[in-house]
Amino acid sequence: MKNCNAAIIGLGGFGKIISAAVKESKKVRLIAGCDINPDKLEKFKEETGIEKVYDSIEKLLSDPAIDLVIIATLPSNHYDLGKLALKSGKHAFFEKPGALTPQHMAELIELSESKNLKTSIDFVMRRNPLYFILKEISELNFFGLPERAALENYAHDDSLPPEHWFWDYEKSGGIWIEHGVHFFDIVNWLMGKPKKAWGEKIPRETLGFVDRVLGTAYHENGAVISYYHGFTKPEAFENTRFFLIFEKAYTELEGWIPVKLTIDAMVTPEIEKFLMGDLLLKARSFLPGVDVALETKLLNNWNDEKTFIGRGKEYRATARIKFTYQLTVDRWEVYRACVRQGIEDLAAAIKNEKYLPDVTLYDAKNALEVAFMMEGREIG
Numbered sequence: 001m002k003n004c005n006a007a008i009i010g011l012g013g014f015g016k017i018i019s020a021a022v023k024e025s026k027k028v029r030l031i032a033g034c035d036i037n038p039d040k041l042e043k044f045k046e047e048t049g050i051e052k053v054y055d056s057i058e059k060l061l062s063d064p065a066i067d068l069v070i071i072a073t074l075p076s077n078h079y080d081l082g083k084l085a086l087k088s089g090k091h092a093f094f095e096k097p098g099a100l101t102p103q104h105m106a107e108l109i110e111l112s113e114s115k116n117l118k119t120s121i122d123f124v125m126r127r128n129p130l131y132f133i134l135k136e137i138s139e140l141n142f143f144g145l146p147e148r149a150a151l152e153n154y155a156h157d158d159s160l161p162p163e164h165w166f167w168d169y170e171k172s173g174g175i176w177i178e179h180g181v182h183f184f185d186i187v188n189w190l191m192g193k194p195k196k197a198w199g200e201k202i203p204r205e206t207l208g209f210v211d212r213v214l215g216t217a218y219h220e221n222g223a224v225i226s227y228y229h230g231f232t233k234p235e236a237f238e239n240t241r242f243f244l245i246f247e248k249a250y251t252e253l254e255g256w257i258p259v260k261l262t263i264d265a266m267v268t269p270e271i272e273k274f275l276m277g278d279l280l281l282k283a284r285s286f287l288p289g290v291d292v293a294l295e296t297k298l299l300n301n302w303n304d305e306k307t308f309i310g311r312g313k314e315y316r317a318t319a320r321i322k323f324t325y326q327l328t329v330d331r332w333e334v335y336r337a338c339v340r341q342g343i344e345d346l347a348a349a350i351k352n353e354k355y356l357p358d359v360t361l362y363d364a365k366n367a368l369e370v371a372f373m374m375e376g377r378e379i380g
């Protein structure tokens, strides 16, 4: 297969972002769109210049020119549409959550494997160079054990009127499933699945639907993670922070699609050199089209190595330095680049350039399992 021909099912708000992202790809060719709403089909044609549109998935799936379908409808449809696509022999890229239950996700995995089809899911943060930096420093164990992480997500709801499907559990699965899975996946990636977790749902006083959730997860390595999501702000005033604290470093990411990472750390010359050299170089080439800049600030200098004690453990450091990594393009460009990279990575697996995509439906199932723990539901 020379090129990978893709079609998007679901041409709503996010379908539009996906089409803009894929249109710029040199590895995946967007050739069709599908929506049950005829207005969305007209808009898609106008915006993309692509004439091939379908008003039902059945019609789209009978098109032999399409190799890959991108499922971007509302969450309650992902499983059914995914099953149809896989049964008809198409590879599939799922918008999150991909299914509303881990059991349904397991069925999608089984079906894709039995038909030797490739699948992935749009966990965009996995593509972000700043989360990649956190992954590298976690794996290299430079700063000791992770002690704590905390997500503070003050998200916008000014585009979510009370009748929007987002508030309807039957359609979205609720905040833990619809949105929480992004962050469960990131933490699973950084330190594995939690051994236990539980959460609370806080309904809006006036309307009764849940607009805030708060949860805690305990991990094998001793880390305790808090997750808070509140869909309560206007877009112009939203604010997302993700803190990951190690024995010898405080790290903080800013933004739902983060563009800035600070690492305030106790370092030795070797670690300092790595953070300013090899790690920066790797991060700069992690997401095509998105560069990373670094600034440092010396907070303390102990010239000769000094010994410190924390939690009864001794370690040595020569300096405390604040490293600030910043992406050099705006968050919308980063967002599109992350979506595009996920789809291109799946296309590489479809073209047998690699066996598995970086993000698999097993990751989607693991994230759904943590969401179920937060909901207090049996995983089954």
Ligand SMILES: NC(=O)c1ccc[n+]([C@@H]2O[C@H](COP(=O)([O-])OP(=O)(O)OC[C@H]3O[C@@H](n4cnc5c(N)ncnc54)[C@H](O)[C@@H]3O)[C@@H](O)[C@H]2O)c1
Residues within 6 Å of the ligand: 009, 010, 011, 012, 013, 014, 015, 034, 035, 036, 037, 040, 056, 057, 072, 073, 074, 075, 077, 095, 096, 097, 122, 123, 124, 178
């Ligand atoms: N990965 C991310 O960062 C990210 C961000 C936002 C949204 N999303 C996900 O994208 C998906 C879509 O969200 P949205 O905000 O675009 O929703 P939306 O309501 O704006 O769009 C959904 C579209 O799907 C169409 N649709 C519904 N049923 C269909 C069917 N059977 N066949 C074809 N089309 C159908 C609707 O007509 C609508 O146009 C959701 O799963 C959401 O969680 C992902």
